Amino acid sequence: MRTNLQKIAVLSIPLLILAGCASEPTGPLAYAELSVGLDTQCESFQTGDAADQITVLGDLGTQPEVSFPVPLSGAGIETAVIIEGDGGEVLGGQQVLLHFAGFNASTGDTLQASDFTSQDYVPQDLYPGLVPDFCSALTGVKVGSRVAVLLDAENAHGNVGIQSLGIGASDGVIFVFDIIEAYLPRANGDTQPAKAGLPTVVSAPDGQPGIQIPSSDAPDEYMSAVLIEGGGEPVEIGDNVVLHYTGWTWDGEQFDSSWERQSPATFPITPDGLIEGFVMALDQATVGSRVIAVIPPELGYGDSEQGSIPGGSTLIFVIDVLGK
Structure with a gap:
């Protein structure tokens, strides 16, 4: 199962980051509706006098023209909304898709940038405690927005600088972001009744799952259930899907968790790259849903040892469908 994702970070960006009666929904819900009721994972963004001195020209979908007085310094993290979108708000503890341009705030030098005119968007994980602290910079920003962010040296690179990019230990960094899309931080929808025989x-408060496994022997047959039913689009075989998941063996040993990596997994739902039972669990699951699956060896890794998973293991997965 492939779980690695590219991220933007100063340390890791690829070189060049109604009035009247309400009507019932007629189709799958979008992020703005699916995320209603979820808590934020970081403090909402703060504006500041320094960030307000950053001038950004150009419309969404065009390469921004960026200018600012040099050197430019601020305190902490300052975010200026240049163009406000109309999508749901970024919550933190999630992945977003964006375009970016980065600059050294002390020298004015351009560091790196994506192609804002393309659909080759950059995935970025937003979690508390990561450096650069994009979670605090973007929480509360609406999807579809263009923003300018000024991070001081501590929040940009921990006051150590990045020699390969010409960033000194005291240099702040400026980013311009177009927030193209956001994925849910966890499942959100209607809780479903428990199903007998399943763990x-x-x-946890952030949504990370744990399990209590029955004392009985592992079932011989495949079992699955929707624990939370989301209102988004259904997953079709072949779709590229964004997920959080944790896997255990029936004896309670956890062998994998995207939650602990603080990085949702993105991969196509096909039998070519995934075990059959995992594909079965996700086929027609809707975005926003949490699914549990108990997968016997013949639909998992069979009699073959797979890393820390012994041969012949019955597997348990709890999967949150965050987007597609």
């Missing part, structure tokens, strides 16, 4: 799933 009990409990959740």
